[in-house]
Amino acid sequence: MFDDSRTKARDFLESSSIVSELEDVLNHLVFEKPDDLHGYLANHFLGQSKQPQIVNLTFRQLIGPASEAAMNIDLTIALRNRTEVRQKHKHAIAFS
Known part of the structure; x- marks a missing residue:
């Protein structure tokens, strides 16, 4: 063995x-x-090392506390043998 x-x-x-x-x-x-x-x-x-790879990308439209449009972005990447790195961002969106 x-x-x-x-x-x-x-x-x-x-x-x-x-x-x-x-x-x-x-x-x-x-x-x-x-x-x-x-x-x-x-x-x-x-x-x-290999370039980072996007494993999953999810967008969700949200309504903020003042009824403004916002977006939540979930990003999962593979980087240097770490298979799950999650980042979440909320951004207000201005529409013209």
């Missing part, structure tokens, strides 16, 4: 080519010698 887990881990690492990428970024880090090591690594990997 332990050997099976090790084999799966090795197969995953080989198929993802992450080990090679880690070696490359560490070589650049040693060459550049930045003051902020974690910031350097974070900037590198943020540049490699």
Whole structure:
């Protein structure tokens, strides 16, 4: 069972080519010698991460306390392996 887990881990690492990428970024880090090591690594990997994706977008028309039109927007995005990030905004809408 332990050997099976090790084999799966090795197969995953080989198929993802992450080990090679880690070696490359560490070589650049040693060459550049930045003051902020974690910031350097974070900037590198943020540049490699996938763009945020909209998972769900919902609009609801509301009536505000003074009978003004307003809108509630629910936005759910996937960002850096966090699958649910919810933001809610209420905005008054001016109609002309």
